[in-house]
Amino acid sequence: MLVRDGVIAAIRPEGYEFDADKVIDLAGALLLPGFVDAHAHTTDTGLLLAGVDCSHARSVTEILDAVADLAKKRPGRQVLGHGWDELNLAEGRPPTAQELDRASGGAAVYLSRVDVHSAVVSGTLARAADLDAHEGWHESGRIEREAHHIARHVTRFRIPAAERRELQLLALRRAAEAGLAELHEMSAPHIAPDEDLLNLLQIEEPGLPEIVPYRGELASDESAAREILERFGGRLAGLAGDLMMDGSFGSRTAGLSADYADAHGHRGHLYAHAGQVRDHLVACTKADTQGGFHVIGDDAVAELVEGIRQAAQAVGVSALRKAAHRLEHVEGISAADAQTLAEMGVIASVQPAFDAFWGGRKQMYAVRLGAERALAMNPFADLQRSGVTLAFGSDSPVTPFAPWEAVRAALTHHNEGQRLDIGVAIEAHTAGGRRAGRRPEQGLREGDPAVFAAWTSPGIRVAAAMNVPAPLAALTEELTGGDAVPGLVASEQRRSPRHR
Numbered sequence: 001m002l003v004r005d006g007v008i009a010a011i012r013p014e015g016y017e018f019d020a021d022k023v024i025d026l027a028g029a030l031l032l033p034g035f036v037d038a039h040a041h042t043t044d045t046g047l048l049l050a051g052v053d054c055s056h057a058r059s060v061t062e063i064l065d066a067v068a069d070l071a072k073k074r075p076g077r078q079v080l081g082h083g084w085d086e087l088n089l090a091e092g093r094p095p096t097a098q099e100l101d102r103a104s105g106g107a108a109v110y111l112s113r114v115d116v117h118s119a120v121v122s123g124t125l126a127r128a129a130d131l132d133a134h135e136g137w138h139e140s141g142r143i144e145r146e147a148h149h150i151a152r153h154v155t156r157f158r159i160p161a162a163e164r165r166e167l168q169l170l171a172l173r174r175a176a177e178a179g180l181a182e183l184h185e186m187s188a189p190h191i192a193p194d195e196d197l198l199n200l201l202q203i204e205e206p207g208l209p210e211i212v213p214y215r216g217e218l219a220s221d222e223s224a225a226r227e228i229l230e231r232f233g234g235r236l237a238g239l240a241g242d243l244m245m246d247g248s249f250g251s252r253t254a255g256l257s258a259d260y261a262d263a264h265g266h267r268g269h270l271y272a273h274a275g276q277v278r279d280h281l282v283a284c285t286k287a288d289t290q291g292g293f294h295v296i297g298d299d300a301v302a303e304l305v306e307g308i309r310q311a312a313q314a315v316g317v318s319a320l321r322k323a324a325h326r327l328e329h330v331e332g333i334s335a336a337d338a339q340t341l342a343e344m345g346v347i348a349s350v351q352p353a354f355d356a357f358w359g360g361r362k363q364m365y366a367v368r369l370g371a372e373r374a375l376a377m378n379p380f381a382d383l384q385r386s387g388v389t390l391a392f393g394s395d396s397p398v399t400p401f402a403p404w405e406a407v408r409a410a411l412t413h414h415n416e417g418q419r420l421d422i423g424v425a426i427e428a429h430t431a432g433g434r435r436a437g438r439r440p441e442q443g444l445r446e447g448d449p450a451v452f453a454a455w456t457s458p459g460i461r462v463a464a465a466m467n468v469p470a471p472l473a474a475l476t477e478e479l480t481g482g483d484a485v486p487g488l489v490a491s492e493q494r495r496s497p498r499h500r
């Protein structure tokens with residue numbers, strides 16, 4: 001492959017000698033277009049990398065020690081962290097406000113749960129932000145819904161611009177190391193102030209992933225939509241992303257049609273209704289931008305799909321399809337609703353790592369929903385078979401930047417019927433992401449921008465030694481542990497000519 005001025009100038013068979021200024025021998029590495037992360041939060045990822053990382057904590061004591069360390073290192077500043085999961089903590093609960101006050105010496109402390117839909121805060125932060133006056137506050141320091149949104153707002157507004165830039169750079173460099181060439185930033189009023197996204201768009205450093213910016217703000221009509229777009233200098237890809245239809249399973253705020261298995265009488269929350277969905281999608285379609293929502297529980301998905309149908313009645317199916325609206329997560333979707341998404345040209349931005357981390361009969365989804373309902377979550381194969389475009393993302397910091405882990409998770413879905421094959425999975429993490437951002441296709445063809453990553457792995461080396469035509473065949477075996485997914489390897493060999 002010959003690269004000239006940032007463009008793939010020529011591709012020739014193995015052994016061909018280009019007349020080039022510089023030759024790099026990739027020694028049989030697998031070349032793929034750069035991965036696209038279709039759902040990420042850059043500053044929050046930076047906060048996880050530079051703040052209190054609770055994602056490996058196994059007890060409240062460990063978290064409190066980490067809080068005390070950071071508070072001592074940076075006296076007088078707020079202590080932010082992320083990633084605890086009470087199901088992994090020996091005490092079966094997160095730290096309390098009182099414990100956080102003691103550990104931090106009275107600092108403002110905010111630690112988000114792994115799903116970022118609830119958090120615990122110190123008493124100092126609770127008092128400063130009047131959290132006890134808002135819905136979702138609990139005296140233990142646990143916050144969700146309105147109280148949570150306010151706590152996030154207050155802590156994010158307090159990050160000085162220079163520090164924010166450092167956090168964003170830290171996260172973007174990590175993303176580049178993971179092989180990500182493009183990142184869809186899901187900004188929203190409850191996540192961060194406008195400046196957070198505007199600052200991110202100012203970062204220009206070669207080798208970092210390109211940012212495709214979204215803002216999750218509800219527009220009631222076309223002029224409201226245009227106003228939001230203008231606030232961001234016309235640079236937004238859409239009014240989509242974390243515009244909340246509901247919450248999450250982990251925080252029991254995802255909207256369900258039947259009770260949570262571990263909270264009888266409780267079915268989560270809907271934050272928007274079909275009429276608002278309709279108005280928003282109509283507004284976005286008319287303003288020639290993408291609209292979309294965060295949606296997880298089956299009841300929330302059903303309400304949302306009803307809103308999509310109403311939007312189609314208002315502007316027509318072809319206008320709606322042309323706008324290529326998008327949904328985030330879409331975990332609890334019925335076959336009929338998947339069909340509707342396909343008909344309306346709505347893209348599903350999904351996170352395979354959610355299934356790996358929480359899916360199946362034994363993990364968090366099963367605790368919250370019961371095993372049967374848990375297995376029905378994230379029906380990737382159903383969505384794909386219905387004709388819905390899939391785009392993969394991490395929702396980092398909810399799960400790390402790790403595109404191969406996402407591919408692996410899609411190949412090894414807890415529900416065997418929902419497993420994808422490797423070609424489809426890689427496409428969802430590359431071309432699917434480009435489509436989700438309504439951006440021109442970009443692959444490894446002559447004339448395409450030279451945006452690619454070279455991968456080596458033992459599997460690829462073995463395949464090369466055996467002269468297997470497609471390194472993907474061996475890679476499939478490696479990612480799935482060989483026999484784990486019968487038929488996958490064989491089908492990949494048949495598909496090999498598609499892959500360059």
Ligand SMILES: [Zn+2]
Nearest residue numbers: 039186242395
């Ligand atoms: Zn998100």
